[in-house]
Amino acid sequence: HLVESGGRVVQAGGSLRLSCAASGRSLSNFAMGWFRQAPGKEREFVAAITWHGINAWYEDSVKGRFTISRDDAKNTVYLQMNYLKPEDTGVYYCGAEASSSDYVARVPAPYDYWGQGTQVTVSS
Numbered sequence: 001h002l003v004e005s006g007g008r009v010v011q012a013g014g015s016l017r018l019s020c021a022a023s024g025r026s027l028s029n030f031a032m033g034w035f036r037q038a039p040g041k042e043r044e045f046v047a048a049i050t051w052h053g054i055n056a057w058y059e060d061s062v063k064g065r066f067t068i069s070r071d072d073a074k075n076t077v078y079l080q081m082n083y084l085k086p087e088d089t090g091v092y093y094c095g096a097e098a099s100s101s102d103y104v105a106r107v108p109a110p111y112d113y114w115g116q117g118t119q120v121t122v123s124s
Contacts, residue, residue, distance in 0.1 A: 001025075004094050007118030010084055014122075018079040020094030020115055031097045031104040032070060032077040033111060036090040036120070043093065047079060048104035055102055061087070084122045091117040 006018040020032070033048035047068040049056045056068050067080040077094055095111030097104065105111065 002094055002096060002113055002115035004092060004115040004118040007092060007120045009121045009123060012084060012086055012122055012124050014084050015080070015082045016084065016120060018081065018092055018094075018118060018120070020077040020079075022075045022096070026072070027070070027075050027077065027096060028072045029098065029100065030112075031099040031101070032068070033095045033097065033104060033106070034068060034077075034079045034092060035095060035108060036088075036092045037117075038090040041090075043108050045106040045108075046092070048106060049077070050102055050104055051100055055104070057104060057106060059106075081120075084120075086122045086124045089120060089122050091119050093117045 001023045004020050031051050034046040035043045037043040047058045049068045053070050065083045070077045094115050096113040097111045
């Protein structure tokens with residue numbers, strides 16, 4: 001069970017930190033990803049991190065602005081978002097992929113578990 005939090009309305013240029021907390025199972029053996037979905041659009045990749053936290057990937061438009069991290073002691077994954085833009089608006093979902101690989105999927109299909117999402121709205 002994954003629960004996202006931290007989404008809210010923020011002005012362009014501002015920052016947010018999203019959290020994804022797990023209950024009922026440890027995330028330590030899961031690769032984790034953040035995806036977002038804007039109205040009328042498909043769910044798109046934002047960032048992902050390997051199960052050991054060594055490797056991370058980002059969608060090109062968020063590179064240098066967003067940082068994904070994980071704290072397995074707290075069973076939580078974070079997405080720090082800086083210099084937010086109106087085009088970052090959407091529902092942000094975290095996903096867990098049972099994977100011990102050094103590669104993390106950047107499409108939704110391989111993910112085993114999803115949270116319910118948290119709304120991020122960036123006003124111009």
